[in-house]
Amino acid sequence: MAKYITSKVIQAVVVLFIISFATFMLLSYMPGDMAVAMAGDATPAQVAAMRAEMGLDRPVSVQFVDWLSKAVRGDFGYSYYYNDEVSHVILKPLERTMILGVVSLAISFFVGIFLGVIAGMYRGTWMDDLISVIANMGIAAPQFWIGIILIYLLSMQNGYFPIEGYVDPYRDFGEFVRYSVLPVITLSIPSVAAITRQARSAVLETIGQDYVRTARAKGLKKSIIIIKHVLKNAMMPVITLLGLRVRLVFGGSVIVEQIFNINGMGRVMSKAINMQDTNMAQCCVLIIGIVVIISTLMVDILYGVLDPRIRDKKGE
Amino acid sequence: MKMKLKDFFSLLYSRKIVFLSFLVIMLIILIAVFAPVLTPYSPYVINLKNRLAGCSGAHLLGTDNQGRDLLTRMFYGARSALLIAAASVMVGGIIGVFLGMVAGYFGKWVDYLVMRFTETLLAVPGIILSMAIMLVLGQSTWNLVIAIAISTIPTYIRVMRSQVMSVKTADYIASCRIQGGSDWFIMIKHVLPNAISPIIVTATMNVGNSILSEATLSFLGLGIPVPQAAWGSMVSEGFAILRSNPRLSIVPGIAILIIVLAFNIFGDGIRDILDPRIKNNI
Numbered sequence: 001m002a003k004y005i006t007s008k009v010i011q012a013v014v015v016l017f018i019i020s021f022a023t024f025m026l027l028s029y030m031p032g033d034m035a036v037a038m039a040g041d042a043t044p045a046q047v048a049a050m051r052a053e054m055g056l057d058r059p060v061s062v063q064f065v066d067w068l069s070k071a072v073r074g075d076f077g078y079s080y081y082y083n084d085e086v087s088h089v090i091l092k093p094l095e096r097t098m099i100l101g102v103v104s105l106a107i108s109f110f111v112g113i114f115l116g117v118i119a120g121m122y123r124g125t126w127m128d129d130l131i132s133v134i135a136n137m138g139i140a141a142p143q144f145w146i147g148i149i150l151i152y153l154l155s156m157q158n159g160y161f162p163i164e165g166y167v168d169p170y171r172d173f174g175e176f177v178r179y180s181v182l183p184v185i186t187l188s189i190p191s192v193a194a195i196t197r198q199a200r201s202a203v204l205e206t207i208g209q210d211y212v213r214t215a216r217a218k219g220l221k222k223s224i225i226i227i228k229h230v231l232k233n234a235m236m237p238v239i240t241l242l243g244l245r246v247r248l249v250f251g252g253s254v255i256v257e258q259i260f261n262i263n264g265m266g267r268v269m270s271k272a273i274n275m276q277d278t279n280m281a282q283c284c285v286l287i288i289g290i291v292v293i294i295s296t297l298m299v300d301i302l303y304g305v306l307d308p309r310i311r312d313k314k315g316e
Numbered sequence: 317m318k319m320k321l322k323d324f325f326s327l328l329y330s331r332k333i334v335f336l337s338f339l340v341i342m343l344i345i346l347i348a349v350f351a352p353v354l355t356p357y358s359p360y361v362i363n364l365k366n367r368l369a370g371c372s373g374a375h376l377l378g379t380d381n382q383g384r385d386l387l388t389r390m391f392y393g394a395r396s397a398l399l400i401a402a403a404s405v406m407v408g409g410i411i412g413v414f415l416g417m418v419a420g421y422f423g424k425w426v427d428y429l430v431m432r433f434t435e436t437l438l439a440v441p442g443i444i445l446s447m448a449i450m451l452v453l454g455q456s457t458w459n460l461v462i463a464i465a466i467s468t469i470p471t472y473i474r475v476m477r478s479q480v481m482s483v484k485t486a487d488y489i490a491s492c493r494i495q496g497g498s499d500w501f502i503m504i505k506h507v508l509p510n511a512i513s514p515i516i517v518t519a520t521m522n523v524g525n526s527i528l529s530e531a532t533l534s535f536l537g538l539g540i541p542v543p544q545a546a547w548g549s550m551v552s553e554g555f556a557i558l559r560s561n562p563r564l565s566i567v568p569g570i571a572i573l574i575i576v577l578a579f580n581i582f583g584d585g586i587r588d589i590l591d592p593r594i595k596n597n598i
Contacts, residue, residue: 031452292440
């Protein structure tokens with residue numbers, strides 16, 4: 001197991017290196033640069049001076065090596081767009097996105113499993129059909145449109161929830177809930193739908209197994225069979241999917257934060273890419289990469305814990 | 317192994333919902349192709365006197381903020397959506413199948429490189445990758461295709477690679493090699509045909525996702541250049557005046573929902589038909 005994890009960690013470092021290198025190259029090949037983007041109606045001489053101050057007049061490879069050598073020491077440089085240290089600017093938006101993202105993943109996990117198990121247990125009934133139709137629609141509906149529909153129906157028509165904005169949970173928890181209901185629903189719907197489908201097919205797959213029939217023949221109650229036998233084995237594909245959803249929740253946050261006007265990572269990142277604020281964009285992409293890779297790694301390890309066969313094989 | 321086209325369609329017809337989604341797809345394709353014939357209006361001509369008109373006989377879905385007929389723009393939006401989705405599925409498919417094939421066939425360092433490339437693509441949200449690529453390449457239809465295609469590449473690589481690894485050790489491959497078949501000959505002549513069904517399934521599944529990506533990018537203002545009609549940018553234009561004119565945002569969204577739903581159900585159906593193993597399980 002230890003050997004397996006070590007090799008995975010080395011791979012992760014390689015991938016993170018490629019990510020930051022690729023982002024750096026992409027941003028430097030964008031037409032124009034940060035100095036031009038920020039200059040406004042400055043004279044060419046002023047733009048050149050700004051470029052020199054930001055270090056943009058050096059070769060790209062030198063800039064990258066310089067960035068990398070600082071980044072590995074935890075120094076993510078200065079954001080010229082925000083006029084502050086990147087590591088300082090990024091904290092609040094990161095916190096907002098993480099809170100919304102974690103809540104959304106937790107909701108997706110529980111609601112998805114609940115709906116999937118019900119659909120699987122009552123296969124072929126109207127309940128199964130209804131859940132499957134809703135799940136299919138949840139996957140097919142564009143996320144930005146879901147958000148807009150929710151705003152129209154629940155904020156503009158009825159005024160149940162605020163149209164946009166965000167309040168920190170530690171400042172006023174009640175307001176936090178009121179403000180984040182719609183963004184979290186918007187963020188969760190595709191994941192709930194995907195997990196429902198996965199859970200349903202996993203339940204159907206395990207429900208036909210011999211040990212489930214044995215359990216039923218022993219006269220165990222249906223609820224106990226579902227919880228102890230079916231759910232436990234149906235969990236693995238669901239957990240894998242949950243790991244894959246982490247990346248998509250980050251992607252969704254770009255859209256959700258745009259619609260609900262929340263200053264989170266998604267917005268900071270799209271602004272950084274737009275303004276070619278390389279240091280900021282690099283830091284955002286790297287953080288997302290690290291979170292995604294760690295969650296994938298955790299799924300892998302959890303697999304080993306849940307399934308001894310995999311654990312032993314990987315320990316070789 | 318080979319399935320007759322007639323059998324394929326009779327299987328398709330036997331599952332009503334899959335057949336229905338097939339019809340919906342066909343209908344939307346027809347609308348997209350014959351858009352100029354179906355409507356007397358131009359999707360581009362601005363008529364500010366007639367802006368935000370309600371539904372009427374002349375304008376079935378009313379007009380938008382600049383007086384353009386909404387239904388006309390919907391038809392032309394179908395064009396952009398289908399064209400870009402089809403092109404990006406093709407581009408992503410060709411690159412992904414090629415990379416997956418060489419990775420699975422040659423193994424070793426080729427495999428290592430391709431797999432790290434895949435993981436890199438999978439560690440960054442697709443929408444952010446596409447955004448960055450659009451900003452680097454500039455806004456045009458072709459660049460949009462590339463930006464969307466890139467995030468679908470990993471799905472093909474994975475499918476193709478595992479297919480290749482499972483046939484690589486087969487006896488007929490070994491015998492072909494003994495007869496002096498070169499690597500590329502074996503890959504194209506023997507490995508690729510064996511993997512064609514899962515590739516078709518993956519491609520069909522990706523059409524829906526590509527339409528969603530296209531819609532999302534154009535919603536964010538990074539889709540095809542503005543005067544052209546795209547469903548995503550139509551939703552975004554309507555969002556500004558959502559309270560007074562919800563119709564402008566809701567209608568294009570419904571179109572996206574329907575077409576993506578149709579492609580997903582059709583993809584599921586094709587998978588069941590081409591890959592009976594999965595069908596028996598579910």
